[in-house]
Amino acid sequence: MESDIAVSVYNVTKKYKLYEDKWGPLKEVFFKKKLHNDFFALKNISLKFPAGESIGILGKNGSGKSTLLKIITGITEPTEGKIEVNGSLVFLDVSSGIDPELSGYENIFTKGILLGYSKHEMMKKVKDIIDFSELDDFIYQPVKNYSSGMRSKLGFAISVNVDPDILIVDEALAVGDEQFRKKCMKKMNQFKDEGKTIIFVSHDKNAIASFCSKAAWIEKGELIMYGDSKYVSDKYNEFMSGTKTIEEIKLENKYMHTIDNLVLGVVDNKLSIAFKGHIYNVERSNLNKFEFVIRNIRTRESISNLIETDTFDKENIDFTMYFNEHRYPNFFFPGRFLVNLRIKDNQNNIVEAPFWAGNLNVKNKNEKKGRFIYKTEIKKNNLELVINNHSKVEQQVDNIWFDKNIINIEGVAFVKGYETKVKDDVTLQGYLFEMKTFDISRFDIDLIESNEISKNPNFSSSDKDYRFSKFKAAIDIEKLEVGEYELNFIYKMHKEPYYELYNRVWASKRNSYPNYPYLYNNYKIILNYDNKYLQFKKETLHEEN
Amino acid sequence: MFVIYKEMWMRRKMIHELSLQEIKREYAGTLLGFIWGLVNPMMRIAVFWFVFSIGARAAVPIKGVPYMAWLAIGMTAWFFLNDGFRLSQKSYRSKRSIIKNTPFPIVILPTVQVVFSYYKHLILLTVIFIVSAITFDTLSFWWIQILYYDFAAICLLVGIGSVAAPLVAVSKDFGSFLDTVLVFLFWMTPIFWSPENLGAIETLVKLNPFHYIVQGYRDSILFGVGFWQSPRYTVYFWLLVMILFILGNYFYKKMKPIFLDTL
Numbered sequence: 090m091e092s093d094i095a096v097s098v099y100n101v102t103k104k105y106k107l108y109e110d111k112w113g114p115l116k117e118v119f120f121k122k123k124l125h126n127d128f129f130a131l132k133n134i135s136l137k138f139p140a141g142e143s144i145g146i147l148g149k150n151g152s153g154k155s156t157l158l159k160i161i162t163g164i165t166e167p168t169e170g171k172i173e174v175n176g177s178l179v180f181l182d183v184s185s186g187i188d189p190e191l192s193g194y195e196n197i198f199t200k201g202i203l204l205g206y207s208k209h210e211m212m213k214k215v216k217d218i219i220d221f222s223e224l225d226d227f228i229y230q231p232v233k234n235y236s237s238g239m240r241s242k243l244g245f246a247i248s249v250n251v252d253p254d255i256l257i258v259d260e261a262l263a264v265g266d267e268q269f270r271k272k273c274m275k276k277m278n279q280f281k282d283e284g285k286t287i288i289f290v291s292h293d294k295n296a297i298a299s300f301c302s303k304a305a306w307i308e309k310g311e312l313i314m315y316g317d318s319k320y321v322s323d324k325y326n327e328f329m330s331g332t333k334t335i336e337e338i339k340l341e342n343k344y345m346h347t348i349d350n351l352v353l354g355v356v357d358n359k360l361s362i363a364f365k366g367h368i369y370n371v372e373r374s375n376l377n378k379f380e381f382v383i384r385n386i387r388t389r390e391s392i393s394n395l396i397e398t399d400t401f402d403k404e405n406i407d408f409t410m411y412f413n414e415h416r417y418p419n420f421f422f423p424g425r426f427l428v429n430l431r432i433k434d435n436q437n438n439i440v441e442a443p444f445w446a447g448n449l450n451v452k453n454k455n456e457k458k459g460r461f462i463y464k465t466e467i468k469k470n471n472l473e474l475v476i477n478n479h480s481k482v483e484q485q486v487d488n489i490w491f492d493k494n495i496i497n498i499e500g501v502a503f504v505k506g507y508e509t510k511v512k513d514d515v516t517l518q519g520y521l522f523e524m525k526t527f528d529i530s531r532f533d534i535d536l537i538e539s540n541e542i543s544k545n546p547n548f549s550s551s552d553k554d555y556r557f558s559k560f561k562a563a564i565d566i567e568k569l570e571v572g573e574y575e576l577n578f579i580y581k582m583h584k585e586p587y588y589e590l591y592n593r594v595w596a597s598k599r600n601s602y603p604n605y606p607y608l609y610n611n612y613k614i615i616l617n618y619d620n621k622y623l624q625f626k627k628e629t630l631h632e633e634n
Numbered sequence: 635m636f637v638i639y640k641e642m643w644m645r646r647k648m649i650h651e652l653s654l655q656e657i658k659r660e661y662a663g664t665l666l667g668f669i670w671g672l673v674n675p676m677m678r679i680a681v682f683w684f685v686f687s688i689g690a691r692a693a694v695p696i697k698g699v700p701y702m703a704w705l706a707i708g709m710t711a712w713f714f715l716n717d718g719f720r721l722s723q724k725s726y727r728s729k730r731s732i733i734k735n736t737p738f739p740i741v742i743l744p745t746v747q748v749v750f751s752y753y754k755h756l757i758l759l760t761v762i763f764i765v766s767a768i769t770f771d772t773l774s775f776w777w778i779q780i781l782y783y784d785f786a787a788i789c790l791l792v793g794i795g796s797v798a799a800p801l802v803a804v805s806k807d808f809g810s811f812l813d814t815v816l817v818f819l820f821w822m823t824p825i826f827w828s829p830e831n832l833g834a835i836e837t838l839v840k841l842n843p844f845h846y847i848v849q850g851y852r853d854s855i856l857f858g859v860g861f862w863q864s865p866r867y868t869v870y871f872w873l874l875v876m877i878l879f880i881l882g883n884y885f886y887k888k889m890k891p892i893f894l895d896t897l
Contacts, residue, residue: 105895162737166891180737188655188732190662195655202651203738231662 094175095140095255095286096161101170103131103156103310130156131167132310140175140254143277143287145297145304145318147325153310154290158259161288176254176286179204181245189233193224193243196232200247214250221276222246223269242269249276255286274300294322294329313339316369319447320347323470346430348446348472355459359414360421362463362474364428366444368396368406380431381410382441383474385424388575390527392417393431414460419529422577422591423461426474446472460589478590480504482580486596486623489616491607494567496614496625502580503542503558504590510554512536514583519562522575524624530569534562534578566614569627576623596623638741638796638883645742649749652742656750671757679709682826696828699856703769708825710755710762711851714787715844716816717751722795723812726803730897741886744795748788766855776858783850783861786871790843793875796882803893823848846871 106125108114113124131153138144148154159165161172162180187196197218201211219228222242232240249256258277277300280287291297297304297318304318306325313335314321324338350365368379384391396408414421431441447470456464462477486500502517509515517534542555576594596602596618607614608630617624642649661667683702696704722744726733733740763777802809823844829836839845846867853859861868 164734164737165894178737180735188659190659191655195658199652199655200736202648202655203732203736205648205738207647208651 093140094137096136096138096175096288097173098134098136098138098157098161099171099173101131101134101157101160101167101172102129103153103160103165104129104168129310131160131307133170134307134310134312135170136305136312136315138286138288139303140286141284142303143281143289143301145301145322146288146290146307147292147294147297147304147322148307149292149329152307154307155259156310157307158257158288158290162257174255178255178257179248179251179253181248181256181258187232187240187244190231192231193222193228193235194219196243197228197247201251204251206251218246218250221250221272238266238269245273249273249280253285255288256280257288257290259290294325298322308335317347317448319470320445323445323447346442346444348428348444348449351449351465351472353455353457353463353465355457355463356413357415358459360457360459360461360463360476361411361413364408364410364412364444366408366410368408368430378433379406381408382429382431383412383420384427384429384441385420386427386473387424388522388524388527390420391429392420396430421461421476423476423478426476428472428474443471445470461591478592479586479588480507480590482590482592484592484595485598486594487598487601489596489602491603491609491614494565494609496564496566498562498564498576498594498623500560500594500596501542501558502560502578503555504580504582504588506553507582507586507588508554509536509557512538512557515557516581516583517560518579518581519564520577520579521564521569522577523570524573524575526572528570532562532564534560536560566609566612566627571612571627571629573626574624576625594623595621597621635880635883638886639792639879641739642742642745642792645739648739649742649746652746653749653753656746657753660754668754668757671754672761675709675713675758676761679706682709686826696830697857703766703856704828704852705826706762707852707855708848710758711783711787711848712820712823712825712844713758714751714755715791715847716820717754718748718787718791719794719798719816720813721747721751722791723798723802724809725795726799726893726897727806727809733894733897744799745792748791748795751791752784752788762855774855774858776854776860779854779861780851783847783854786850786875787847789875790847790871790878793878793882797878797885800882800885800889800893804889804896819844840867840870843871843874 105128106114107128108125116122117124134157146154146157156165158180160167161174162178163172164180188199191199194215197215198208198211201214202208206214219225222228222245224239224242224246227235227239228243232243235243256277277287287301289297289301301318303316304321305315306313306321308328314324328335328338346366346368348364348366352363354361354363364381379396380393381396382391382393392412394410394412396406396410428444428446429441430444431439433439446467449467449472456462458479462479464475464477466473466475482502482504484500484502486498488497488499490497503509507515515536517536519532519534521530521532523529536557537559538556539559540556542558543553578592578594580588580590580592582588582590599618602616602618604616607616611630613628613630615626615628617626657668661670664670666673683705686705687701695701721728725743725747726740729740729743732738733743759780798808798812802812819842822839823842824839825848829839829845832839850861853861
């Protein structure tokens with residue numbers, strides 16, 4: 090048995106026979122019929138608790154976690170499977186081994202004797218135990234006269250001063266006042282520092298996430314997952330709050346894909362980003378089917394790469410993925426992006442789920458400036474890449490009208506503080522973004538000289554010259570495929586600060602736009618400006634009979 | 635075959651300490667404490683003596699020894715046997731709470747009860763010795779044989795306890811049955827009546843291993859008879875103990891997984 094494993098659980102199953110009446114067992118022997126129901130408290134659980142770490146066992150009441158503890162400590166035997174324990178074990182259950190008839194003092198000795206210490210050894214420990222328990226002279230009173238808080242103090246004081254290699258704590262810290270609990274935590278932390286193994290059972294995910302480095306989640310006798318404690322308690326929370334079902338979580342987290350580290354950089358004004366992470370529980374045959382996906386949350390457009398492994402561990406993949414903007418010229422525009430793992434399973438179903446980044450230390454100041462402003466954020470333990478423009482474009486569409494096969498759009502666009510005295514100061518380039526195929530086609534936007542903005546006191550507070558802020562665009566619909574289109578543009582500055590600003594076209598003057606479909610030739614154009622951003626749909630006309 | 639007894643031997647210190655704890659528990663909260671270990675038995679001896687010698691007028695000296703002495707020695711042995719049997723057979727049931735809470739070698743529990751009963755017995759035995767020394771005005775060399783019979787008694791009780799306790803842990807009904815058996819044994823063991831001159835009944839009575847001990851006590855303190863003087867009976871006794879040991883080991887192994895849940 091490996092010396093760095095404190096407790097090994099091998100395929101443990103615990104089955105209880107539930108009979109309807111007390112004669113059931115006897116009747117079964119005589120009539121050779123099965124007269125009981127099987128209740129599986131634990132189903133084929135295998136776990137390895139590493140030595141020197143604190144591991145949590147999480148699960149709601151009735152999940153089987155207490156049964157697992159009883160089996161590990163030897164109080165009950167498994168129906169199938171076995172346990173190997175490497176080191177001395179103490180089970181910190183508040184009421185364990187305390188005889189109410191005897192005094193606290195005598196119980197200290199009894200418990201010590203049960204655990205295998207001689208009277209002599211206990212004599213040396215007794216003073217420390219009494220001091221820790223804070224019971225003072227009450228220690229000489231029979232335990233039956235103690236309050237429940239006093240009993241747990243006594244139980245904890247005895248168990249904790251006994252100096253085991255492995256300490257198993259069963260929600261014992263739920264009882265006792267704040268002060269005592271703090272003392273208990275301090276002692277447990279001391280154990281952690283001393284390199285002891287602590288197994289902590291609770292249904293309080295916060296306690297487990299904060300105190301333990303790893304956690305196992307048991308539900309209805311099954312091991313749902315085992316791994317980093319923050320990760321597991323997070324998933325546990327998603328389940329308990331009803332956000333996800335067990336099946337969803339199981340599938341999504343079979344692999345426990347995690348981003349451990351990332352490096353954000355800007356090369357030649359373009360984004361360059363490296364992700365380092367791992368995936369657990371991979372079967373070798375699945376290796377070709379893992380893809381690293383970056384997906385635009387709003388448009389749903391995505392880019393991806395096959396994940397290749399750095400290591401040859403047969404169960405785990407460590408990977409490093411690089412993405413450079415110059416390879417994806419029209420993808421890394423302003424917006425929010427998720428980082429996902431895409432898997433094709435054996436039935437060729439495709440599942441995509443975000444990488445977990447709960448342990449990633451990302452400060453919001455981790456911002457890089459290039460063509461746009463790039464930064465990363467952690468939201469609900471998932472990583473988001475956030476791209477923003479350097480500056481805001483003030484814009485409005487004043488007019489839309491149709492002329493044969495052309496949509497005409499007139500409006501204004503300027504950046505506060507950026508003077509456009511000369512036509513060459515700025516160019517506007519229009520982009521049509523097809524929302525299903527993600528195809529991009531360009532359209533021209535002309536700038537027209539006008540004093541509209543400069544003279545308007547609402548916009549121009551400091552006598553800046555925005556002569557070239559009015560624009561006019563013409564889009565030829567004939568050349569377009571059938572589909573749904575978003576209108577975007579780039580506002581490109583040709584002098585300081587040389588920003589390129591990418592935006593959707595903003596159109597909020599509802600009364601100035603056509604509000605019924607436009608028919609021409611054999612197609613139909615339906616404008617959409619409901620959410621204030623301009624879109625349109627091109628459909629073919631069908632003969633209605 | 636004798637795995638559990640090796641474990642018991644290894645844990646003998648633990649057994650000793652726990653037996654002392656049992657004594658503390660028994661007399662915790664009482665004023666007289668361990669004095670009750672004397673008062674109770676002596677009163678019972680007195681009652682029997684009264685009933686049989688004054689009441690039933692059936693008290694005759696046995697082999698030249700006054701009935702009172704013969705009765706007292708026999709009952710002293712019996713108290714030990716009775717407690718040992720009674721407490722060890724339900725030891726798993728009575729210690730249910732610590733079994734279910736603390737990991738420790740539970741196999742020692744029946745033996746702890748036996749040793750506890752023995753320690754209690756020693757108190758009474760000491761007084762009996764003193765009284766006997768005063769009464770008979772002699773300290774006989776034969777009294778050392780008590781050590782042999784004590785050892786034999788402990789072995790017997792450990793064997794019976796090891797067999798009975800797992801069974802009782804699984805079936806409460808069996809425990810009640812054993813209580814009845816104990817009562818039956820009390821009346822059937824020649825404690826206050828003598829099996830002499832009863833022919834075939836005497837042989838039947840000898841089958842009861844408790845009789846070996848009771849008679850042994852009397853042989854040592856009153857009659858100066860050595861255990862080697864009844865070789866066949868001695869061999870029978872130890873064979874019986876051996877069988878009990880083997881059975882006890884077997885039952886423990888078979889039943890432990892079951893009774894851990896049924897308790």
